[in-house]
Amino acid sequence: TREIIPSMGRALEKIGEMSKHMEQVGQIIEELREICAADEQQTTKSARAVKSFESTGIFALDLQLERYLEEAETQEFTLDIIVRAPVKDVLKNKEIELYSLLQIVGDLYRNANQVVRKNRREGRILMCFGYNAEGAYELSIYDNGELFPEYVLEHLGKRGVTTGGTGHGISDIFEALHRGKMSFFLNQKLPKESIFTKGICITFDGMENISVNRR
Numbered sequence: 001t002r003e004i005i006p007s008m009g010r011a012l013e014k015i016g017e018m019s020k021h022m023e024q025v026g027q028i029i030e031e032l033r034e035i036c037a038a039d040e041q042q043t044t045k046s047a048r049a050v051k052s053f054e055s056t057g058i059f060a061l062d063l064q065l066e067r068y069l070e071e072a073e074t075q076e077f078t079l080d081i082i083v084r085a086p087v088k089d090v091l092k093n094k095e096i097e098l099y100s101l102l103q104i105v106g107d108l109y110r111n112a113n114q115v116v117r118k119n120r121r122e123g124r125i126l127m128c129f130g131y132n133a134e135g136a137y138e139l140s141i142y143d144n145g146e147l148f149p150e151y152v153l154e155h156l157g158k159r160g161v162t163t164g165g166t167g168h169g170i171s172d173i174f175e176a177l178h179r180g181k182m183s184f185f186l187n188q189k190l191p192k193e194s195i196f197t198k199g200i201c202i203t204f205d206g207m208e209n210i211s212v213n214r215r
Contacts, residue, residue, distance in 0.1 A: 053065065057087055060102060064106065077113075079125045085129065096182070100179065103173075119144060127140070128141075136205040138201055138203045141199065183208060184210045185211050186200050
């Protein structure tokens with residue numbers, strides 16, 4: 001997608017520039033349709049063998065999550081996705097832009113993916129989308145990997161602080177949280193009977209609170 005999407009973006013710009021040349025516009029639109037159709041066929045074919053989930057109401061996010069389900073099957077860990085309410089209202093209310101939403105979901109998933117794959121027992125990730133009791137939209141992710149070490153917690157959100165990744169994931173999330181005035185809660189003190197070791201909750205509440213529950 002890093003190779004394809006920029007080209008598609010340039011093509012869409014060309015449509016605006018070449019509105020007087022309908023033949024070329026038609027060709028670009030047909031090529032975009034062909035690209036999207038090929039991608040949809042591959043996604044549909046792959047998704048038949050994996051779990052499904054309720055639509056988030058955002059096509060791009062659904063495709064992103066479908067890819068993660070395919071990855072989980074290939075890499076042999078368990079990924080569950082629960083969508084209790086569509087995410088589209090969050091975008092409609094201008095609480096976050098689409099790119100930042102996809103980035104947050106991607107960074108949260110990739111961090112969890114890295115730690116559960118190191119797990120000697122079966123890796124598990126759970127992603128949840130929906131409203132909390134206060135009526136604010138939340139995105140939560142839980143995993144059964146190792147806890148964040150103390151030095152990461154002390155410098156949470158600072159660029160370059162990592163447990164083996166790029167050192168940019170949490171920093172990028174915090175920047176997006178700041179832009180959208182969203183709150184961040186890291187819970188590393190889940191009940192003993194929980195199958196998960198930690199959870200991160202992003203809340204679209206306009207408060208920009210950062211809190212950590214240490215074990």
